[in-house]
Amino acid sequence: MRENVPWWKSGILYQIYPRSFQDSDGDGVGDLRGVIERQPYLRELGVDALWLSPIFPSPMEDFGYDISDYTGIDPLFGTLADFDALVAAAHDFGLKIVLDLVPNHTSDQHPWFIESRGSRDSSKRDWYIWRDPKGEGGPPNNWLSEFGGSTWEFDAHTGQYYYHAFLRSQPDLNWRNPEVRGAMHDVMRFWLRRGVDGFRVDVMWHLIKDDMLRDNPPNPDFVPGQQPYEQLIPLYSTDRPEVHDVVAELRQVIDEFDDRVLIGEIYLPPAKLVAYYGRNLAGAHLPFNFALISTPWNARAIAKLVDDYEAALPAGAWPNWVLGNHDRQRIASRLGTDQARVAAMLLLTLRGTPTLYYGDEIGMPQVAIAPDRVRDPWEKNVPGMGVGRDGCRTPMQWDETAYAGFSVREPWLPLSKDIALVNVATERQNTASMLSLYRALVTLRRARPELALGGYRLVSVADDLLVYAREHQDQRSLVALNLGMATISLEVRGHVLLSTFMDRQAEVIDGLLSLRGAEGIVIEP
Ligand code: GLC
Numbered sequence: 001m002r003e004n005v006p007w008w009k010s011g012i013l014y015q016i017y018p019r020s021f022q023d024s025d026g027d028g029v030g031d032l033r034g035v036i037e038r039q040p041y042l043r044e045l046g047v048d049a050l051w052l053s054p055i056f057p058s059p060m061e062d063f064g065y066d067i068s069d070y071t072g073i074d075p076l077f078g079t080l081a082d083f084d085a086l087v088a089a090a091h092d093f094g095l096k097i098v099l100d101l102v103p104n105h106t107s108d109q110h111p112w113f114i115e116s117r118g119s120r121d122s123s124k125r126d127w128y129i130w131r132d133p134k135g136e137g138g139p140p141n142n143w144l145s146e147f148g149g150s151t152w153e154f155d156a157h158t159g160q161y162y163y164h165a166f167l168r169s170q171p172d173l174n175w176r177n178p179e180v181r182g183a184m185h186d187v188m189r190f191w192l193r194r195g196v197d198g199f200r201v202d203v204m205w206h207l208i209k210d211d212m213l214r215d216n217p218p219n220p221d222f223v224p225g226q227q228p229y230e231q232l233i234p235l236y237s238t239d240r241p242e243v244h245d246v247v248a249e250l251r252q253v254i255d256e257f258d259d260r261v262l263i264g265e266i267y268l269p270p271a272k273l274v275a276y277y278g279r280n281l282a283g284a285h286l287p288f289n290f291a292l293i294s295t296p297w298n299a300r301a302i303a304k305l306v307d308d309y310e311a312a313l314p315a316g317a318w319p320n321w322v323l324g325n326h327d328r329q330r331i332a333s334r335l336g337t338d339q340a341r342v343a344a345m346l347l348l349t350l351r352g353t354p355t356l357y358y359g360d361e362i363g364m365p366q367v368a369i370a371p372d373r374v375r376d377p378w379e380k381n382v383p384g385m386g387v388g389r390d391g392c393r394t395p396m397q398w399d400e401t402a403y404a405g406f407s408v409r410e411p412w413l414p415l416s417k418d419i420a421l422v423n424v425a426t427e428r429q430n431t432a433s434m435l436s437l438y439r440a441l442v443t444l445r446r447a448r449p450e451l452a453l454g455g456y457r458l459v460s461v462a463d464d465l466l467v468y469a470r471e472h473q474d475q476r477s478l479v480a481l482n483l484g485m486a487t488i489s490l491e492v493r494g495h496v497l498l499s500t501f502m503d504r505q506a507e508v509i510d511g512l513l514s515l516r517g518a519e520g521i522v523i524e525p
Pocket residue numbers: 062065066102166202203265326327
């Protein structure tokens with residue numbers, strides 16, 4: 001069925017948070033051998049590509065998003081040989097491997113930064129963003145770190161401040177320096193030559209900052225209780241026009257190799273987000289579209305969001321959708337498990353590449369983390385603001401044994417309390433489970449070109465009902481979602497391909513369809 005389109009258009013991405021997928025060596029932390037062990041599951045699930053959150057040497061202050069060596073594997077996760085074995089095993093299955101590229105900042109333990117902070121005339125001084133104190137002293141401008149506090153850290157040894165958009169142990173690289181660009185391009189080539197199928201680029205919209213480091217304006221909509229970062233509009237610190245040249249260069253490196261993908265992590269509204277496809281689509285193939293994560297869960301809001309996003313897409317740009325990741329609340333807890341099933345159908349029937357977050361396919365919840373078990377540095381910096389990211393990073397629930405089949409000992413983060421019910425082994429036996437629903441949706445999407453590749457057309461939206469059509473040549477599917485809990489009837493003819501309740505396959509609808517509360521349905525008209 002796969003027509004002559006790139007895999008990242010027709011396929012489904014699956015994000016693995018390696019610390020929490022499978023522990024193979026009994027240290028309570030997931031690793032690469034663990035991912036290899038679980039390949040049969042991934043094949044059964046039917047996804048096309050795995051994106052691994054960072055696996056490189058790191059002090060782990062931000063769990064791998066603080067890298068001290070871009071071309072190695074952290075011993076916690078294994079060795080380069082394990083990585084090569086993973087790529088080989090995945091490719092044997094026809095699974096692609098996408099790595100996380102974190103080009104915006106390094107760890108303060110990276111040799112580049114150690115060299116840079118050594119002296120004002122270090123050959124690497126300009127690889128980072130160093131500035132003199134302003135006036136009588138104090139930071140160079142008013143910018144705020146996403147993780148709380150100033151973005152500027154004073155370094156007494158050389159009497160200057162360095163810039164960090166995140167933790168102070170994550171100094172930002174200076175992307176205005178061509179040597180930095182060249183070094184990062186070589187990092188990409190290192191992995192692409194090893195067979196990696198592409199990159200998800202961390203905080204792509206942060207890469208270049210204003211050359212004059214102008215103060216950010218206050219945010220007039222800020223209300224106390226919001227994240228401190230929200231006090232200012234990050235006008236000069238993010239999403240600068242020059243970033244698009246940087247992205248175009250990353251894409252050129254990707255294009256030196258066949259059939260690779262460039263994905264960007266970008267939290268911006270649709271109109272600004274789509275600029276990351278680049279002039280003449282020479283930027284990111286897929287600038288991540290996170291809009292579903294924050295949109296209110298009602299039919300009108302979602303219909304409008306899809307329309308706005310579709311309308312904003314440049315000609316020829318390929319859309320994509322995401323419901324969750326390692327930074328945001330789990331969908332099953334945000335919506336409840338009933339609506340999470342509707343959300344699964346939405347994600348897998350919209351036009352554009354879907355990205356699944358490990359565990360969402362079994363309905364894993366956001367796990368409550370006791371204060372003494374908090375690991376997330378953001379939560380530690382800005383406590384009690386509800387940003388804690390540990391709860392969506394807990395170990396994958398494979399079965400109901402002591403450590404959920406994840407490890408033979410106490411894992412690095414607590415397991416959820418519901419492992420007896422929410423786990424792969426149990427759900428595999430249950431034909432109506434969340435896992436069975438995800439598998440059915442993936443199978444349907446793979447079997448039906450209109451779902452994988454066809455156009456999207458809004459049919460109707462009213463109260464809790466959202467109906468849209470997907471069309472490709474003479475093939476057609478109609479999707480009807482009940483975003484409320486009451487029964488809704490609608491006029492339609494056709495036969496049922498799939499219900500989120502998993503109990504109406506092949507049912508013929510000859511005029512009136514009754515959708516139960518939180519039921520979604522795909523019909524062949
Ligand atoms: C991205 C990552 C997040 C990390 C941050 C800083 O947003 O997804 O986990 O903390 O970048 O690298």
